[in-house]
Amino acid sequence: MNFKLTRFAPTPSGFLHLGNLYSFLVTKVLAEKHGAKILLRIDDLDQERYREEYVQDIFDTLDFMELSYELGPKNLKEFENDWSQVHRMEQYQLGLAELSEKKLVFACDCSRKKIQEMDSSGYYLGHCQDRRIPLDRKEVTWRFNALETDFVKLKSYPNQLNSSLILPTDIAFSILRKKDLKPAYQLTSLIDDLLFEVDLIVRGQDLYSSSLAQLALAEKLSKSEFQNTTFFHHPILKGPKKKKLSKSDGSTSIRTIRESGKKSKDIYKMLGEYLGNPEIKDFESFRAQFLNA
8 A cells, every 4th residue: 555645734823742743753654654755734824823933843843853754845934935825825715716606605603602602512503504694794704514415435544434424513514714714724724635635644533523524525626536535543642641732731842842951762752651652762663663553
């Protein structure tokens, strides 16, 4: 089994942590095993949280951990000049226009508070579909009209095909355009993966619902080639208190660890402790542990 291209796809909304590194390492292992090249694709459309130092941190972390990749920017200047998602805005807008033309989106003006009041789960359940709010009204989001979505097909690594999946409640009416008129993650991630012809997507289990949403969206956009993409959803790395790591947890950021004087071998050792495997001390031992798990 060979793949053409996979990707590192961090978001510059904070400094990278051990969980991000774990995802990079899993991607690297599978890329090497199956002959895939790696694209560095930085998802930076959320400009409110974008900071140059967060992007620089991505390059610093990959360099410090000696994780190479074949495609994508090599530094901050290259990224901003040539690889930022702002340069692909035309493709995203074309996708939104097609969705509008096919009546696959509806406008929603619900706040998070209102959604919580309507359903204690906090999930949006399509309240605005029958309200027929004009798509060009100010301060509305565009949500995916998923009611006519049939079963979703998902190819899971290494060779499993599930053809009877349904969209989970938390993602059934995902936002495709935000109130600021900018395209949202589910759409931009799909279009980027199609544009670069990524055929192996490695992401955490917390993004499993996103994979299903993007597959359903691709089908509605007549992008049948996306159905051939293989997905691997790795376990989420959890900290000492068994909580998911986040960028707000500075103690687990690679930057903080690095600036404390630790070396890459120390980070691998720390990663091994989180994974319950004290034998991990470098990339080779990580690869051996992962492939033999």
